[in-house]
Amino acid sequence: MVDPLTLLAFVPAALALNLTPGADMMFCLGQGMRFGPKASVAASAGISLGGMVHVTLAGLGLGAVIAAVPWAFDVIRWVGVAYLLWLAVQTLRGGAARQDLALRPSAFRGALIVSLTNPKVILFVLAFVPQFVVPDAGPVLAQFLIFGAVLSAGGFVINATVGIFASGLGRKLAKGGQALRWISSGIFVALAARLAVLERT
Structure with missing residues (x-):
């Protein structure tokens, strides 16, 4: 299986990557601000x-x-x-109460779609993880x-923490519902723009 020393070297590298702000962290931040922890x-x-x-x-070679x-x-x-632009439009169109009821249950599904439709993640995994894979160590x-x-696991803890802290700011902005919707929508638009200009390398 994985050599303990290799895993020990991988953990801090993975943590450093998890702490780097990116699309995943921004999405969780936006969800926390808009819908809470x-x-x-x-x-x-x-x-x-x-x-x-x-x-x-x-790992299967499909990437x-x-x-x-x-x-x-x-x-x-x-x-x-x-998809991100659709989220931005839906955030602006709906009222606060309806948005909360409609979008909060789909936070998991929405995040999953955002992750799966980010091809840069595939390239990142192919570039980063194989550096620590030792064929002789097992499958x-x-x-x-x-x-x-x-x-x-590291990403889950860090992104969730960012979103939870952002929810405090969201509560302060809740009185200005329209402003909060514009902020949330702006985050989705920014993520869409970032994804649109991605290069393969």
Whole structure:
């Protein structure tokens, strides 16, 4: 299986990556601000599951196929852009009460979609995780899953914490419901723009 020393070296590297602000963290922040701590935790769980899906695909070799096919990268990317823009529009269109009821239960699902439609994650997993995989140490897929579980667990804790802290700011802004909707929508638009301009390298 995974050598303990290799795992020990992987943990701080994974933690440093988890602490780096990115689309996942921003999505959880937006969910926390808009819908509170429970939504941020659900969103973080969805992000983590999406990460495990990417790691599994990479371990099976499918991630390399996706990374090698230019049009597949672009299709996944633009689906993600469209979904984030749809979230931005829905956030602006609905009233506060209706939005809370409609979107809070889908925080997990929404985060999962955001994670799965970010092709940069596939390329990142393919570039980062194999550095720690030792073929002689056991099944490659099992090693990918172990390293992926470490990444996902750390990401879950950090992203959920960010969202929980953001929920405090969201409560302060709750009286200005329209302003909060604009902020949340702006986060989705910013994430869509970031995804739209991604390059393969």
